[in-house]
Amino acid sequence: xxxxxxxxxxxxxxxxxxxxxxxxxxxxxxxxxxxxxxxxxxxxxxxxxxxxxxxxxxxxxxxxxxxxxxxxxxxxxxxxxxxxxxxxxxxxxxxxxxxxxxxxxxxxxxxxxxxxxxxxxxxxxxxxxxxxxxxxxxxxxxxxxxxxxxxxxxxxxxxxxxxxxxxxxxxxxxxxxxxxxxxxxxxxxxxxxxxxxxxxxxxx
Numbered sequence: 001x002x003x004x005x006x007x008x009x010x011x012x013x014x015x016x017x018x019x020x021x022x023x024x025x026x027x028x029x030x031x032x033x034x035x036x037x038x039x040x041x042x043x044x045x046x047x048x049x050x051x052x053x054x055x056x057x058x059x060x061x062x063x064x065x066x067x068x069x070x071x072x073x074x075x076x077x078x079x080x081x082x083x084x085x086x087x088x089x090x091x092x093x094x095x096x097x098x099x100x101x102x103x104x105x106x107x108x109x110x111x112x113x114x115x116x117x118x119x120x121x122x123x124x125x126x127x128x129x130x131x132x133x134x135x136x137x138x139x140x141x142x143x144x145x146x147x148x149x150x151x152x153x154x155x156x157x158x159x160x161x162x163x164x165x166x167x168x169x170x171x172x173x174x175x176x177x178x179x180x181x182x183x184x185x186x187x188x189x190x191x192x193x194x195x196x197x198x199x200x201x202x203x204x
Contacts, residue, residue: 052172057083057199059168067160068203072127081200089192100186101158103165104178113183114161116154120203124153155179 057080065078086094091113098115105112129149158179169175183189190196 053083053197056168056172059171060164061201063164063167064161064201067164071156071160072124074127077204079202079204081202083197083199086196086198087192088190088194088196091196091198092186099154100183101154102180102183102189103158103162104176104180106176106178108173108175111180111189112165112177113186113189114158116157121150121154121157124157125149128153 061078061080065076068076068078095115098117099121101114101116103112103114162177162179166175166177169177
């Protein structure tokens with residue numbers, strides 16, 4: 001009579017723990033390691049599946065144009081560019097010397113960052129008050145420190161954007177955005193590689 005053959009377990013793969021004997025079923029443990037690039041690709045994929053954001057951007061264009069017409073009492077055209085996926089470091093580089101402000105997103109957590117070009121604020125001051133050319137800058141000239149008038153106009157512009165932003169979100173999700181003032185320390189607002197969804201509006 002021959003002895004019964006002993007049951008053997010296959011050798012574990014390198015880096016994998018040995019399997020415990022089982023009775024009638026296999027127990028599998030799967031371990032996955034996600035890198036930063038994996039997460040970035042996953043975030044981008046999910047972002048591209050969010051048609052609600054595209055709708056918000058489309059809604060915002062005519063709403064902001066209407067608000068700017070009321071502010072300036074003249075015809076204003078607003079053009080929107082497609083939503084882009086980037087990171088915070090690149091978004092800051094793209095903003096350059098623009099004025100950065102914070103927009104609350106209640107009841108959603110966190111805030112949105114808004115960038116107003118200095119040229120935009122200067123043009124608004126020219127149209128509203130006139131300046132005899134004192135706000136004109138030659139190409140390449142560094143921006144001057146904003147005065148009281150420029151600061152007030154930037155705050156007023158932010159308020160109009162806040163209201164248009166709220167109305168643009170209304171068909172998608174009810175927001176109560178707030179104008180939270182200047183973004184004083186951009187490097188603390190988000191980590192360099194945090195995902196950012198942004199879009200650009202041009203007024204003319």
